[in-house]
Amino acid sequence: MAPQPLHPVTVLEQCHVSPSPAPGQPRALPLTFFDLVFWGFPPVQRLLFYDNADLLSVSDFTLGELPRFKKSLAAALHHFYPLAGKLTCEMAEGAVPEVVFLHGDSVPLTVAVSGDDFEDLAGDHARDTTRLHPLLPALRKHGGSRSQNVLAVQVTVFPRAGICIGTTLHHAVADGSSYAHFLRTWAAIHRLGPECRKVLEMDVPPLFDRGVVRDDAGLREAFLRDHRALASAGDTRLDGWDLSLRRGVVLATFRFTDKQLRALGGHVESETSARCSPYALACGAAWAGIVHARGGSIGRDVDGAAASRAHFGFVTGCKPRASPPIPANYFGNCLGLCRVEAGERGLTAAAASAAIWRVIEELAEEGRALRDARGWVRSVREYASARAVTVAGSPKLRLYAAADFGGAWGRPRKVEIASVERTGAVALAESGRDGDGGGIEVGLALPRAEMEAFRTFYLDLFASLC
Structure with a gap:
């Protein structure tokens, strides 16, 4: 308990x-x-x-x-x-x-x-x-x-x-x-x-x-x-992401400033020739850091064998990509699922970012966002059983500005997606801190030992780019 x-x-x-x-x-x-x-x-x-x-x-x-x-x-x-x-x-x-x-x-x-x-x-x-x-x-x-x-x-x-x-x-x-x-x-x-x-x-x-x-x-x-x-069939594979019943799970936020993202982008381009967006860079660093923090405990593949591939998933907005386009003020879900895989052994921030960016670039192809849609319901369960890292939220939502209640409230000092504890996701938001123009906040929930390992990875990554 x-x-x-x-x-x-x-x-x-x-x-x-x-x-x-x-x-x-x-x-x-x-x-x-x-x-x-x-x-x-x-x-x-x-x-x-x-x-x-x-x-x-x-x-x-x-x-x-x-x-x-x-x-x-x-x-x-x-x-x-x-x-x-x-x-x-x-x-x-x-x-x-x-x-x-x-x-x-x-x-x-x-x-x-x-x-x-x-x-x-x-x-x-x-x-x-x-x-x-x-x-x-x-x-x-x-x-x-x-x-x-x-x-x-x-x-x-x-x-x-x-x-x-x-x-x-x-x-x-x-x-x-x-x-x-x-x-x-x-x-x-x-x-x-x-x-x-x-x-x-x-x-x-x-x-x-x-x-x-x-x-x-x-x-x-x-x-x-x-x-x-x-x-x-009694499928419970979504539970593979749920950490809420485990002891010692902690939530923390890691900030990627505009300066850090530019430095990381230059490093990724020199290593892979990929010119990544800030979103891909933040996601790639978070994905690689979590794989590192977990050590060899990545999860199980669909056939039950030990996973040798690291899995990452993110969503893309489908309103402008639908045919005909869906109005921006449509209320409901309108997201496409995107899957990324890479070798988990020694996965670096550069390799992870480049892999994510390649999938993002493919979305420019007409109809690509919905091409594999028929398998989405089942593939989500497969990703959960493999303990894939996924994304919740987006810097594009601008929640810090959206949640300005004025008066004695003003803008929030902090916005958290607490449910990442149950969904295996990293929470992304625009930086709510003054002076981080263009920065991204990454929130994640991990067992305490894994969080410490992730923090070390994060600090070492940017120390190496200085």
Whole structure:
């Protein structure tokens, strides 16, 4: 059993926030084949830490900020009403997985207070993941597990230190781009006021029309068949990524400044002739570092033999790559899966970055992003069993700017994707630190010994480039 946090969180209130004003008639959104790729995945859980040393007591927040917080969330949900709905959990023959919104549906909101060290929790250094768990809300199931909430929110007050917003979102409903769109709208409403017309002028509303997703190849039905077959077989390979039940797992952030990325890019080009993007460089260094940290314990290949290849996976946005293109404000998942392999023995940051960049370059070929789509549902399970390193988030989402709530909140000092503990991913974001222009933050969860080995790899890599 995982150890309990030294400073447990005390729940002050549990309530529900409904879209305001109500969005109108009951509505249902069927899941597309893009959504079904992430069916069965752990939810995406983010933590947003905000400095506020002037917040002297819990009552300062509950009497001052909380009413406005609830009102802005309700107003944002008016535009993003599916987030207040419920996702059907049945995958039986004839069942139609969909998000259903009915009048009166809501997002559960938990208000809590913590006695833990805010400065420590919001840092970059390795922190025990069990200390973060109490800051994350759970998605509730309904009707004997026939459906569940799509989104849950928790706000935790740290007196004399700051505030943390925790969100839990079902991945089959929205990708990072749609989450960022919602967060940007919510923060703008909170910053400017629910009645401010500038909010609507700042951004286009979300598009829910599933007709813009063409499925001429019948991928949705193919994915449904795969999911049903995997469920019947009792497939649990996604658990291969889950570290949440292991002792001594820590979460840490490693910063790749613009200067470091330029130095690494020059090194990679001299070694491989590949001119990599900052994204490929950060991913390659993280992948090589994790392979190094694991030593020989990479995982098992599909046939059960010891893996001699290292596996990496990332996603690419398919809105501009679809035919016809899907509007940028489309709400839902619209991601393609990309696979990279390399020899795991002695994998260097240069070799890893170049391998990733070659796959990225191939995406320029028309139709390449969806060429292998029919196998996505099963290949994800194969990658999980091989303990592939994957990517969550993207610097392009600009979450630090999106989450600017204004007033006493401002921009978050730290954004974490805490759910990488369960998904085998590295979390990527733009640098939230002033002076890192163009920098990238890489967050990862590893057992403590592996994290120390990764840290040594990271320090040695950039010391060698100076």
